[in-house]
Amino acid sequence: MTPLLQRLGIPLPIVQGPMTGSDTPPLAAAVSQAGGLGMLGCGMRSPEAMAQAAAAVRAATDRPFGMNLFVLDTPAPDAATVQAAMARLAPLYAEFGLTPEAPARWCEDFAAQLEALIAARPAVASFTFGILDGAQVERLHGAGCMVIGTATTLAEALAWQEVGADAVCASGMEAGGHRGTFLGDFDASLVGTMALIPQCVDALRIPVIAAGGIMDGRGIAAAQALGAQAVQMGTAFLACPESGITPAQRAAMARAQGTDTRITRAYSGRPARGIVNTMMERLAPDEAAIPPYPIQNALTGALRRAAGAQGRADYLSLWAGQGVGAARVMPAGELVALLAQEWRAATACAQE
Numbered sequence: 001m002t003p004l005l006q007r008l009g010i011p012l013p014i015v016q017g018p019m020t021g022s023d024t025p026p027l028a029a030a031v032s033q034a035g036g037l038g039m040l041g042c043g044m045r046s047p048e049a050m051a052q053a054a055a056a057v058r059a060a061t062d063r064p065f066g067m068n069l070f071v072l073d074t075p076a077p078d079a080a081t082v083q084a085a086m087a088r089l090a091p092l093y094a095e096f097g098l099t100p101e102a103p104a105r106w107c108e109d110f111a112a113q114l115e116a117l118i119a120a121r122p123a124v125a126s127f128t129f130g131i132l133d134g135a136q137v138e139r140l141h142g143a144g145c146m147v148i149g150t151a152t153t154l155a156e157a158l159a160w161q162e163v164g165a166d167a168v169c170a171s172g173m174e175a176g177g178h179r180g181t182f183l184g185d186f187d188a189s190l191v192g193t194m195a196l197i198p199q200c201v202d203a204l205r206i207p208v209i210a211a212g213g214i215m216d217g218r219g220i221a222a223a224q225a226l227g228a229q230a231v232q233m234g235t236a237f238l239a240c241p242e243s244g245i246t247p248a249q250r251a252a253m254a255r256a257q258g259t260d261t262r263i264t265r266a267y268s269g270r271p272a273r274g275i276v277n278t279m280m281e282r283l284a285p286d287e288a289a290i291p292p293y294p295i296q297n298a299l300t301g302a303l304r305r306a307a308g309a310q311g312r313a314d315y316l317s318l319w320a321g322q323g324v325g326a327a328r329v330m331p332a333g334e335l336v337a338l339l340a341q342e343w344r345a346a347t348a349c350a351q352e
């Protein structure tokens with residue numbers, strides 16, 4: 001038991017990474033019930049949907065779970081930027097007989113989501129894309145939530161410690177999904193897990209959770225050898241039947257290997273790692289001109305939904321990490337048990 005696990009009240013050092021749009025209450029509940037920490041990625045959930053998802057997890061398990069938000073300002077893009085982005089997407093929409101439209105709003109209101117999270121009082125409140133201030137962290141502590149900040153560099157990890165976070169999720173560039181980078185340049189912040197974890201462990205007073213490329217018990221043991229007190233795994237849990245991904249995305253994951261993922265701004269305007277497909281390749285030449293998250297994300301939403309409805313993986317955001325080829329398809333509770341068994345075997349092996 002590491003101090004982090006004692007504080008969380010969970011027996012295993014395994015956090016199911018929040019996965020906005022792809023995680024589900026049954027997935028989070030199954031992981032928590034099996035002794036890990038299930039998480040709900042609430043970046044695109046409305047406050048009402050957040051309350052419903054938290055209630056659904058609680059109906060299925062009395063174990064601790066976490067909720068995660070994107071720290072975002074509401075954008076106010078100028079009309080020319082939006083028009084140019086829609087013109088760029090028009091030929092892609094045409095594949096589905098659609099035309100791009102500006103949405104009624106660009107994203108959920110972060111302040112309202114934070115209130116919903118505080119009202120839901122999960123054991124863990126985790127954040128990415130930005131950082132809270134000390135007063136917000138205090139409010140979460142008052143609600144009984146442990147606060148975890150996502151960092152892609154040591155500077156970001158230190159910034160989270162400074163505002164009072166209880167732990168940092170250090171996310172290496174191998175990780176699937178969006179980069180959480182919020183200080184400095186995205187490209188300069190592409191630090192690998194093996195390099196990032198010891199840097200953070202050596203410099204921080206608070207526990208470090210390792211994320212990025214961890215797919216089995218060996219990976220958990222390796223992260224612990226580097227000083228991490230737990231791991232956060234996304235891609236591995238995405239393959240579980242309880243995740244919310246479409247059959248087309250499941251099939252693409254089953255085919256993908258470590259060389260098939262790339263970091264792209266094409267889908268959302270924020271660098272994110274996913275399986276290379278047609279949409280990514282078609283927008284690659286224009287990547288630098290694509291407007292930032294959440295503008296591009298909102299503008300591509302209808303296109304991605306149409307692709308999902310037609311079972312086409314070529315225009316879906318196929319977020320996955322470099323470990324995707326090692327994903328195993330099995331119920332989440334069984335995966336947690338297998339990971340625990342492998343982790344114990346790898347730890348015993350290292351001690352011999």
Ligand SMILES: Cc1cc2nc3c(=O)[nH]c(=O)nc-3n(C[C@H](O)[C@H](O)[C@H](O)COP(=O)(O)O)c2cc1C
Pocket residue numbers: 016017018019020022041042043068127128150171174175176177178211212213214232233234235236238319320321322323
């Ligand atoms: C489909 C998908 C969606 C994700 N959404 C979020 C999210 O909403 N919030 C977040 O903090 N991290 C998100 N992540 C990152 C995961 O929580 C986790 O840190 C990451 O997947 C770890 O790397 P791995 O994919 O190599 O296991 C997402 C990852 C994936 C694959």
